[in-house]
Amino acid sequence: MAKPNALQEQLLKAGLAKKAQASAAAREQVKARQGKAPDASADIQREAERVRLEKVERDRAIAAERNAQLRAIEGRAQARQIVQAHAVPHAGESEYRFTHGEVIRTLLIDAKLRKALSAGALVIVAAGESYALLPRAAAEKVRERAPELIAVDHGQAGESTFASTGNAEDDAYYAQFQIPDDLVW
Secondary structure: OOOOOHHHHHHHHHOOOOHHHHHHHHHHHHHHHHOOOOOHHHHHHHHHHHHHHHHHHHHHHHHHHHHHHHHHHHHHHHHHHHHHHHOEOOOOOEEEEEEEOOEEEEEEEOHHHHHHHHHOOEEEEEEOOEEEEEEHHHHHHHHHHOHHHEEEOOOOOOOOOOOOOOOHHHHHHHOOOOOOOOOOO
16 A cells, blocks of 8 residues: 555644545545546536437537428418419409408409408408408418418308307397398498
């Protein structure tokens, strides 16, 4: 075993350290010299691997978000192409008013188109700054790709034709009054 150094001898003589502590310290020094001590580079390697895995996961999340944004942009572009290809020409003297967002919009149509809109055979979609009429099949394709473009769809399943006031008593009271079919607002 190695000879204790002068500091160890002084600590032993002063009673500040015990013989067992001195021999344990001497064994650790021998192990460190021989390379048997725990390697500090292993900790550094584990930390580097952890950082690398975090970076890979972060890069994967960023790539997934970027891909989702690209798919959304592509879907909106496809929806615009569908609107351009399948738009039903509309012209007429009768105004059809509808709300899109918080704004009331007006579309000039004839009686035949009004009947098709109310039956749900046609759907109004936003086409840039204007609006277009689409047949139901084309509108469903647009809804799959960009549902925010659909402005009016009277044939959508589960949609009530009457606006609810949120109060069941009021809704029950007003249900007894019939709305005329020819009412245009």
